[in-house]
Amino acid sequence: MTGSVRGRGGALAALLVGTALVLAGCGPSDDEGDAVEHPEGSRALVLNQPTAIGDYRVVASNVTEDEAGIDVVGDGPAEGDRVALGDEATIGGFTFTLVDIVLDGKDSAPGGSGTTVWILPAD
Amino acid sequence: MLTGVITRGRRRGAPGPGDRGAGTLEYLGIVVVAALLVGALVTAFVRADIGTVLACELRSIVDQSGTCGGADVPTTYDADGEDDGVSAVGDQPTRIDDGPATDTGGGDTVYDTATPTTDTVDQDAVDDALDDIRDALDGGFFGVRGGDLDDAKDALDGLNGAEIDALIASMSDDELRHWINELEDGWVGGGWDREQRRELWELIVSKASKATLDRLAGLTDEIQPSFDDVGGDGARDDPESVANTADYDEVNHQLVVGGIKPMDIAQGAIGDCWYMASLMAVVQADPSVIGGAITQNANGTYTVRLYDDGKPVYITVTPDMVVRDDNPAFSYQSPQELADGTQGYELWPLVMEKALALHWGDYAAIEGDSPGLGLEVVTGQSSSSSSLDDAPSVSELSSLLDGGGAVTLASFGEGDDLPDTYGNASDGGLVTGHAYYVKSVDPKKGTVTVVNPWGSAYAPITLSYAEFQDSFSTIYTNEVNP
Numbered sequence: 312m313t314g315s316v317r318g319r320g321g322a323l324a325a326l327l328v329g330t331a332l333v334l335a336g337c338g339p340s341d342d343e344g345d346a347v348e349h350p351e352g353s354r355a356l357v358l359n360q361p362t363a364i365g366d367y368r369v370v371a372s373n374v375t376e377d378e379a380g381i382d383v384v385g386d387g388p389a390e391g392d393r394v395a396l397g398d399e400a401t402i403g404g405f406t407f408t409l410v411d412i413v414l415d416g417k418d419s420a421p422g423g424s425g426t427t428v429w430i431l432p433a434d
Numbered sequence: 435m436l437t438g439v440i441t442r443g444r445r446r447g448a449p450g451p452g453d454r455g456a457g458t459l460e461y462l463g464i465v466v467v468a469a470l471l472v473g474a475l476v477t478a479f480v481r482a483d484i485g486t487v488l489a490c491e492l493r494s495i496v497d498q499s500g501t502c503g504g505a506d507v508p509t510t511y512d513a514d515g516e517d518d519g520v521s522a523v524g525d526q527p528t529r530i531d532d533g534p535a536t537d538t539g540g541g542d543t544v545y546d547t548a549t550p551t552t553d554t555v556d557q558d559a560v561d562d563a564l565d566d567i568r569d570a571l572d573g574g575f576f577g578v579r580g581g582d583l584d585d586a587k588d589a590l591d592g593l594n595g596a597e598i599d600a601l602i603a604s605m606s607d608d609e610l611r612h613w614i615n616e617l618e619d620g621w622v623g624g625g626w627d628r629e630q631r632r633e634l635w636e637l638i639v640s641k642a643s644k645a646t647l648d649r650l651a652g653l654t655d656e657i658q659p660s661f662d663d664v665g666g667d668g669a670r671d672d673p674e675s676v677a678n679t680a681d682y683d684e685v686n687h688q689l690v691v692g693g694i695k696p697m698d699i700a701q702g703a704i705g706d707c708w709y710m711a712s713l714m715a716v717v718q719a720d721p722s723v724i725g726g727a728i729t730q731n732a733n734g735t736y737t738v739r740l741y742d743d744g745k746p747v748y749i750t751v752t753p754d755m756v757v758r759d760d761n762p763a764f765s766y767q768s769p770q771e772l773a774d775g776t777q778g779y780e781l782w783p784l785v786m787e788k789a790l791a792l793h794w795g796d797y798a799a800i801e802g803d804s805p806g807l808g809l810e811v812v813t814g815q816s817s818s819s820s821s822l823d824d825a826p827s828v829s830e831l832s833s834l835l836d837g838g839g840a841v842t843l844a845s846f847g848e849g850d851d852l853p854d855t856y857g858n859a860s861d862g863g864l865v866t867g868h869a870y871y872v873k874s875v876d877p878k879k880g881t882v883t884v885v886n887p888w889g890s891a892y893a894p895i896t897l898s899y900a901e902f903q904d905s906f907s908t909i910y911t912n913e914v915n916p
Contacts, residue, residue, distance in 0.1 A: 355672035357665045358848075359868050361766065361888055362675075362703045363758065368766065370888065372865035373856060374848065382860045384891040391858035413668065414848070421844050421869040422705035423802015427668030 350431050353410055356381075358426040367405045371428035376414060379428045381407075399433075406433035543645040545734025545753050546684060553596035560600045563589040567601075571613055578616040583626055586613065587634050595641035595733055602638075602646045607653070614654050628795075631656060632749075639750045640731050644684075647735075647752055651682070658682050659791040661756050661763075663798035664704050676703045680758040686778035687753060689730060689785070691770055694721040696873075699783045700766035700889025705801035706787065707869040708842075710765065710887035712808025713786060715840035715871035719914045723813060728785055736781075738789035741814035749789040753781065756788075756797070764797065766889060786812075805842035805869040806910030813840070817912045822903040826911065831882065832875040838915050841872035843884060844908040855897060855905045859886055862895050864905055870895075 356362055356371035356379075366385060373380040373393075382391035383403035390403035399408045411429035419425075566589035570582040590598060602610070617631050626634075635656055639647060651657040662677055669675035691698075696714040701707050716723050727739045737750040756763045765783040772778045790811065791797040806817035826834060834841065845868045846852060857863025864870075870884040873894050882902040886892045897905060 349671075353672070354674060355665070355668040357668045357703075357705065359707060359865060360665065360703045360705055361701060363761065363763070368891075370859070372859060372868070373852075373863075380858045380863075380865065382858055382888075382892075384889075387891070388893070389860035389888075389891045391860035393858065416848075418847050419867060420708065420802045420804055421867055422707040422709075424705070424848060424867045425666040425668060426848060426867075427666075429668075 349410055349429050353429045353431045356428045356430060358415070358424045358428075359422065364405070364432060367403065369405065369407075369430070371426075374412060374414065374426050374428055376412060379409065379412060381409070381428075381430075407431060408433075542684070543643055545644045546686070547689075547730065547753060548643075548734035549732045551596055551732065553594040555596045555600050557600070559593065560597050560604070563593060563597075564601055564604055567605075567613070568609070571609070571616065573616075580626065583617060583630075587637070590634070590637055593641075595643065598638060598642045599646045602642065602649065610650070610653055618654070628656075636737075636748065636750050639735055639752065640737055641733055643733060644752070651752075655796070656792075658752070658754060659788065660796040661704075661791075661798070663796065664764075664801065666798075666801075669703075676756065676758050676763040680756045680763045682754040683757040684752075684754050685757060685760070685762060685781075686772070686776055687781040688772040688778060689728065689736070689781050690725075691772060691780040694724050694782060696871075696885070697890045698780055699887060700891075701887045702762070702764040702766040704764045704787075704797060706764075706790075707887050708803045708805040708844075709787070709790060709800060709808045709811070710783075711805050711842050711869040711871045711885075712812055712840070713783065714885065714887055715842050715912075716809065716812045716914060718871070718873065719835070719838050719840040723914060724782060724786065727812070728782060736785045736789075738785060740789060740793055740811050742811075744810070744814050744816070746814065747793060749793045751785060751788045751792055753785075755781070755784045804910070805844055805871075806908075806912070808869075809840055809842060809910060809912035809914075813912055813914045815912055815914060815916060817910045819908055819910045822906050822909055825903060825909045828875055828880050828882065828899050829877050831872065832877045834911055834913075835872065835875060838913070840912045840914050842910045842912075843870045843872065843906045844868075844910075845870065845905070846907050850907075853901070853904045855895075855901050859888065859892050862893060864895065870906075 354362070354364055354369075356369060358374060359370060359372050361368045361370040361384070368384040370382050371379045372382065378393050378395045380391060381394050381400065381402055382389045383405045385403045385405065392400060392402055394400045394402075394409045396409055396412055399406065407430040409428065410431050413425075413427045413429070415425040415427075417424070567586045570585040570589070571578055573579070573582055590601070593601065605613075617626050617634070619625055635654075638650065639657060642650075647657060661680060663670075664677050665672075665675055669677045672678065694717055696717045698717075699710050699714050701710045713724070729737045729739075731737060731750065735750050735752050737748055739746050739748055741747065761767070762779060762784055765787045767779040767784070769777040769779060787800070790800050794800055804819075806819045809815070809817045825831075831841065845864055846856075846866055848866050850866065852866065855864050856866065859865055865886075868886070870886055873883045873885045875882050880899050881896050882899060883894045883896045884902075885894045
């Protein structure tokens with residue numbers, strides 16, 4: 312009988328703790344991660360996502376920790392090159408500096424990588 | 435009664451005086467907690483909003499999601515198209531704030547492609563339906579339950595588009611918010627799951643005018659799928675990203691311009707290469723699959739047939755697309771001449787993309803998945819997958835394509851040892867973490883030509899069969915029309 316009462320007390324405690332945890336999970340999250348500062352005007356190129364920047368569509372691919380493939384589509388066929396971190400490049404008439412590389416590091420399905428290359432367009 | 439309890443306890447050899455005191459305290463604690471719970475329940479019946487919160491909490495305990503107010507996350511599938519159970523977290527309803535309704539559209543009241551309506555309004559039918567809906571949403575002592583929501587939906591059945599417009603126009607924003615809150619966040623057992631809600635929205639979106647749908651879209655994300663999370667952290671931190679700057683708008687458009695062709699598609703700023711490559715592969719195999727999948731409704735909306743595990747599902751989308759700087763932001767389009775001589779956009783790729791986003795919850799939900807699943811979603815037929823070591827031979831691939839089949843590919847991931855075929859896409863290189871489709875096979879030369887879904891600015895890539903086998907992680911085949 313004693314054990315039974317203690318069991319109920321334990322169950323009650325578990326219920327209260329569980330409820331508190333659930334309620335805590337219901338609250339607003341401020342887990343936004345640490346903000347990384349980039350030069351004003353910098354643009355994010357998420358891996359393999361052609362992104363409109365001005366009159367160009369720019370895409371980053373085959374990214375390593377210190378360089379990225381950058382392809383640019385303007386009026387005609389795509390042009391591209393590999394660009395190292397910190398370098399300025401002009402590809403297809405589009406001039407920019409590669410200012411940061413953030414590798415996702417997770418093994419993702421096609422299209423699911425969060426790897427991001429930050430570039431600063433020249434104008 | 436208390437004596438009886440103690441007596442039974444003693445008879446079984448139990449507690450001494452000290453233990454008995456501790457047990458009494460614990461019983462007292464239980465009584466106090468029970469009283470608090472009863473009080474909370476009574477308050478919940480009186481205060482609908484508290485009831486809603488408590489319902490959410492109880493539901494979160496049941497489905498073990500641990501959160502309230504998150505977005506619905508649909509079931510997604512692994513490379514073999516099987517439910518992986520990871521993302522299927524059940525309903526986590528979206529809460530509706532009590533702020534003002536947001537007008538998400540311009541000042542137009544009908545869509546550009548809507549046909550002039552011949553609907554007449556039977557005001558008695560509208561009034562009866564309105565009475566039924568208000569009665570259902572009153573709920574009474576027990577609040578609004580599932581049966582009440584069924585009654586509200588039944589009241590809409592049978593109304594034409596003009597009558598639905600009139601009915602919604604007769605309801606205040608507060609009434610509509612209350613209805614949507616009950617649908618998404620209702621009392622225990624009373625709220626609807628997302629599939630049920632989608633049935634209601636299908637009924638309304640396929641008939642109502644742009645003005646009505648713009649108003650409703652300001653109250654729920656289940657008419658215009660959210661794109662806030664597309665691109666993840668990187669896009670979130672870029673003030674100029676699509677996620678931070680785009681809006682829904684209706685661009686000048688035509689559903690199909692000059693036939694449905696693979697190169698109508700160009701992936702935009704969203705990680706749905708797997709779906710874009712699949713659409714291209716299916717169009718190459720049989721464009722009528724896409725033609726048969728999209729139906730234009732009289733109100734200017736489009737109903738799209740997709741498949742879940744081989745079963746057809748129908749999703750109706752408005753012609754409003756995610757637009758940034760006046761251009762569609764996702765499946766990329768260059769303006770072209772339409773049948774009326776104006777410049778505009780061919781909408782079918784955007785309609786197919788938006789339909790999947792709405793079906794799966796939002797645009798971020800369609801980022802990253804299997805190119806084999808993409809074929810299944812569009813065709814309803816199962817895909818086969820294998821490593822390239824076990825890939826079909828050149829002649830087998832040729833026969834599959836000639837027979838109306840579709841073939842997609844997944845490239846290697848980041849960090850893998852890459853063969854020389856990888857490089858800048860503009861130079862004919864392959865890229866990691868990406869999807870492609872097989873355009874053609876030349877059995878005589880022993881080559882395979884693959885296409886990057888970034889559009890016609892990137893030339894197809896022809897590989898020897900040996901290079902082909904060395905260059906991809908997985909191949910997916912689908913018979914499309916077995």
